[in-house]
Amino acid sequence: MKYVVMIFRGLDRAWTEADEQGLGxxxxLERELAESGELISSEGLRPPAExxxxxxxxxxxxxxxGPFGxxxxxxxxxxxxDADDERAQAIAGRVSAAIGDRVELRGAVI
Known part of the structure; x- marks a missing residue:
């Protein structure tokens, strides 16, 4: 099944050394998921003002x-x-650990 792991960031947060390490x-993780065939896509997004x-x-x-709201x-x-439910949750956990914050996991509608 396809899942999206959504990464959120506070609008008022400045970029820090910890953020740089999290990006690494x-x-x-992106390389590992690509090698395993589980990665469909992964992107950072521009700020809402853009x-x-x-x-x-x-x-x-x-x-x-933008910006909106x-x-x-x-x-x-x-x-x-593209992973089973348990694996997708494990991937979301790794993303959360990398960024040091919560992420949202959602499955695709079939």
């Missing part, structure tokens, strides 16, 4: 530049993996 651990909301209203495309955290990146 995530890159190592995002856009795209929607159709009355038949016309409306584009709104009063969120304290942002989706900062993700790992998309």
């Amino acid at each position: 651990r995530l890159q190592q 995002g856009r909301i795209v929607q159709i209203r009355d038949g016309q495309q409306v584009v709104t530049d 009063e969120a304290k955290e942002q989706l900062a990146g993700y790992f998309m993996v």
Whole structure:
């Protein structure tokens, strides 16, 4: 089954040496998952200020530049993996350990 491991980051957090080390651990995990064939994709995401909301209203495309809402955290990146439930949870645990914070694990709708 396909799962996404979503990585969140506080909007007010400055980049630290610990973050740099966590990034190295995530890159190592990315290599391991690619070698095992479990990795579908993995990306870091640009900040919300660089995002856009795209929607159709009355038949016309409306584009709104970010940032959006009063969120304290942002989706900062993700790992998309193809694994059974137990393995996906173990991968999410490794991502959480690498970044030193919680992550969200969601399975794909089949």
